[in-house]
Amino acid sequence: AGALKNHQRALVLGQRSFGKGSVQMLFDNPDHSALKLTIAQYLTPGDISIQSVGITPTIELSPVLLTDETTYFFGSPNEAHGEALLPEHLVSEKSQASKIQKPLMTLKYLRDYELLKEQRDKPNEIIIDFETRFAQNILVETKSAKLKQLLKASEKVLSEAMVAQEKLIDQKLRSKEIQWSSKVNKVRAKGNAEVKLSPEAGLVQAGESLKVTVTVQNTGKNPLHKVRGITKSENQLFKGHEFLFGHIPPNESRSWTEEIKVNDSFISRQDEVKVVFEAAGNAVIPPLKFKTAIQALPVPHLALRYELNDQETGDGNGLLSPGEEVELQLYYKNLGEGETRELVGQLATLGKGKVPGIFIKRGRVTPEDQQVSKDEEGMIKFLFKIKEAWSEPSISAYLSLVDPKLRESSSDKINFAVYPSKRLKKKKLALFAKATPSHLNLIEGGVSGKQLTLRASPLSSSAVVAYVSQAQSDACIIDGSGTCIWYRVKADTKRYYWVDASDAQTKTQQEIAAIKAEQLSYEMSPPRIKLAPLSLAVDQDRKTIKVKGRVTSRQALLDLMVYVNRRKVFFLPKPAMDNPHGVDFVAEVPLKGGVNHISIYARVNENVTSISSVFVSKPKSEAEKAADKK
Structure with missing residues (x-):
């Protein structure tokens, strides 16, 4: 063109x-x-x-x-x-x-x-x-x-x-009862406008609607022609809404209502909205201003656990081998205060430059029950096949569960060991924990003392499914010298889990009951960020705002960061979880005139990050207003 x-x-x-x-x-x-x-x-x-x-x-x-x-x-x-x-x-x-x-x-x-x-x-x-x-x-x-x-x-x-x-x-x-094509004269005309909001005071919760009714009154002696108004705001949601009034005779008024839908994912914020009026001919209608406030919904917090099931599609020994087809069962639990709106699970190979060891046959799954309330659980199933010629000792993939409406998610890179079946030997032993895993003190309300770490696959980077003080093995994976390096543990769910042999003491004359479903836990859980209440008023002229909060995590944090308008203003590397189960933080955040987008990032690793955001407004200075006009 x-x-x-x-x-x-x-x-x-x-x-x-x-x-x-x-x-x-x-x-x-x-x-x-x-x-x-x-x-x-x-x-x-x-x-x-x-x-x-x-x-x-x-x-x-x-x-x-x-x-x-x-x-x-x-x-x-x-x-x-x-x-x-x-x-x-x-x-x-x-x-x-x-x-x-x-x-x-x-x-x-x-x-x-x-x-x-x-x-x-x-x-x-x-x-x-x-x-x-x-x-x-x-x-x-x-x-x-x-x-x-x-x-x-x-x-x-x-x-x-x-x-x-x-x-x-x-x-x-x-x-729509709007007379538009009236004859326009250029005599002076004037009017005033007022606004009515529903809910009152413009306070609306995410997921609901704000009704804005603007009424224009002709306060002069001559008619107003082709009267219209349009909203202006720093918030794109409230920007550009049109109000049409048309011809308004003297001493009469016309009203127009716009219903503005607020998406479920909107973050708490306050905004000022201005309605600017125009009319044909020589007419003056002063602009009007009003304030709106959006209250964010309580959000879900999705904790995950996955298990591998090769009993129906594979050889049933719980060990992944080249050429085997395996079902991955993803269990999830909502630990947050809010209910999910929509859920989509996805199993994907890693990005560009990574050779996938699997063919994904069922990689995108939507649960039947989309609304999951606090403490409710669910499960979805993926299906993949390990490549026949795969010779590496492990494979990796990317697993996620997302609520696209609320923009909340839980995801991580997952790893599985790949062994030929001949490396698996029967070995019935009672297993007892040697030590306490270093990060157990992070888990609020969790187990304590000496614990065995049960994993979904015989690999130290595989996901944890439970901590138990003792367990019963029925087989083990041996190395080249015939020594057990991983013990296989069976649960009453008919699934197999794995214990690193170096973490376990063994006895031959004692038998221990199978792991029960209620002993399994959701260790794949992103950090939780809880912010102290902030004043979001748009008319507060302040240079900085103090952002306080607390981060809890089931794993040690890599770092904690605070950004404002894409600029990092606070960084805490490897924060010590001295305060039981979490870390408190305080950041003095500088503000510019207009809307400031403040985001708090809590990272466990490069794949697991939690983000909490808030918008804080500050009146613009004359210099900032002049720069906007340029």
């Missing part, structure tokens, strides 16, 4: 494009992080960049959407999107010519909502919409591909379309 437009070989119709004019490459680092590097830019003919600007159409086709749920009249559905709105977007020196370009003309048209839904439901079918039909009509009127002739041909088509669309828009507004 850019090439055809710059060479004046086409008439470009539609809305301004996204503005992606740069090329990036992704480089993987040895520590599993990645570097995204910009290596080139796209240029249209004449060495003109569209980066963060987009291609400006010759004729702008601006859709008007008027439904019970959505109002787009003076704004555009595309205004909330674009490269320029992305944080830290690139700006090209060669984009100045693109910035100053404006459409030669603009045509507003009433978008057919039913047709729009049909396009979304049938993405592979060709469905003729207004824009396509408008382009066809122009092509019928011309025999040339030159811009000059195309523009001339478009005059008649554009004129007819404007008349027809104005009529359709006016009819749609009248169906």
